[in-house]
Amino acid sequence: MALINYLTQIHFAYGALGVLPDECARLDIRRPLIVTDPGVRQAGLIDRLLASMNQPAEPVIFDGTPSNPTERAIRIAASRFTAEKCDGIIALGGGSSIDLGKGVSIAATHSGPLRTFALIDGGMDKISRSVIPLIAIPTTAGTGSEVGRAAVIILEDGRKAGLISPHIIPKAAICDPELTIGLPAGLTAASGMDAMAHCIETFMSPAFNPPADGIALDGLRRAWAFIERATFSPRDRDARLNMMSASLQGALAFQKGLGCVHSLSHSLGGIDPRLHHGTLNAIFLPAVIEFNRAAPSVQRENCLARMAEAMRISDPATVPDALRVMNLKLGLPKGLAEMGVARGSFPEVINRALADHCHKTNPRTATNDDYREILEASM
Numbered sequence: 001m002a003l004i005n006y007l008t009q010i011h012f013a014y015g016a017l018g019v020l021p022d023e024c025a026r027l028d029i030r031r032p033l034i035v036t037d038p039g040v041r042q043a044g045l046i047d048r049l050l051a052s053m054n055q056p057a058e059p060v061i062f063d064g065t066p067s068n069p070t071e072r073a074i075r076i077a078a079s080r081f082t083a084e085k086c087d088g089i090i091a092l093g094g095g096s097s098i099d100l101g102k103g104v105s106i107a108a109t110h111s112g113p114l115r116t117f118a119l120i121d122g123g124m125d126k127i128s129r130s131v132i133p134l135i136a137i138p139t140t141a142g143t144g145s146e147v148g149r150a151a152v153i154i155l156e157d158g159r160k161a162g163l164i165s166p167h168i169i170p171k172a173a174i175c176d177p178e179l180t181i182g183l184p185a186g187l188t189a190a191s192g193m194d195a196m197a198h199c200i201e202t203f204m205s206p207a208f209n210p211p212a213d214g215i216a217l218d219g220l221r222r223a224w225a226f227i228e229r230a231t232f233s234p235r236d237r238d239a240r241l242n243m244m245s246a247s248l249q250g251a252l253a254f255q256k257g258l259g260c261v262h263s264l265s266h267s268l269g270g271i272d273p274r275l276h277h278g279t280l281n282a283i284f285l286p287a288v289i290e291f292n293r294a295a296p297s298v299q300r301e302n303c304l305a306r307m308a309e310a311m312r313i314s315d316p317a318t319v320p321d322a323l324r325v326m327n328l329k330l331g332l333p334k335g336l337a338e339m340g341v342a343r344g345s346f347p348e349v350i351n352r353a354l355a356d357h358c359h360k361t362n363p364r365t366a367t368n369d370d371y372r373e374i375l376e377a378s379m
Helices: 017-024 037-042 045-051 071-083 095-108 185-204 211-232 235-257 258-272 278-290 296-300 305-312 316-329 343-355 368-377
Strands: 009-012 030-034 060-062 088-093 134-138 148-154 160-164 172-175
Touching: 009 017, 009 037, 009 235, 017 045, 017 088, 017 134, 017 172, 030 071, 030 095, 037 045, 045 088, 060 071, 071 095, 088 095, 095 134, 095 148, 095 160, 095 305, 148 258, 160 258, 172 235, 185 211, 185 235, 185 258, 185 278, 185 305, 211 235, 211 305, 258 278, 258 343, 258 368, 278 316, 278 368, 296 305, 305 316, 343 368
Parallel strands: 009 172, 030 060, 030 088, 088 134, 134 172
Antiparallel strands: 148 160
């Protein structure tokens, strides 16, 4: 049975940050924990957020979000939430800060290690509606976590796993493209390819969800048309708006499921948290699309032709090569070797990928040998 569920209240516009006081009032958040990272704070975005709130009380800020959110960081932030008697969370930043905020909303209200709530360990139904209300404000255009039902974190046991529940979808998403203007080219490119990967993988997933397909295809169209402009003209307002929309759309759609791109990225990111998730997705996309082209559902739904049309590519067979060329244009690494990934890590990468929740929703079941071939093709 298909699950088609769109519940987040979204404010999307230049200047949307101005609705934050109204959203806090609507959700009865009077003393929020503001979750962010050092880079966002250094960029002055916390100051802009506080100015929009106009609150007389001293703000409670946790700015220790790592590039890949960890259970340890979540525990520290949750302790701060409790000690300061906070009543809500505002997550300002990229997907890491928003996912960490979701983790805090669980940890502050549920007992036990976070592996208890990991999807791959059967934890989805253990997350109750008692979670802390969360307002998500993205400052990058990539993960779309502001509208997603998942928090991907590195557990204490070293696995990178998804905590997934409709209860942790942010109660409000404030999408203000102004907050992404001036992002460095490398981060713009990597996060933009993350958004594109979401649109492509969810579209190719075999689950029945026509609304998600339509949202994903339009998101792919926007990402493909505007990612270069956003990367190389960082103050292009039209490009920033469309990339934020593509990011949002990819996450709205991926309730349908992702696939081998993400099972591999989650695996490698857990083994080496220094590796950027979006960059890994960009590198894996071409080889995974080539692997998936033989899947019955991909052929039945004419997926490559429909993606090629959205990307304005005349020959559907060239979609993987077009993605490789785009990665090079954007200045992303040519392959895993350039990122420091060694073949000696392949057995562990494959074992973790086989256990990842995204493995099961790929249109074609990947074996140990299939994953090894995809890794070799991505080196």
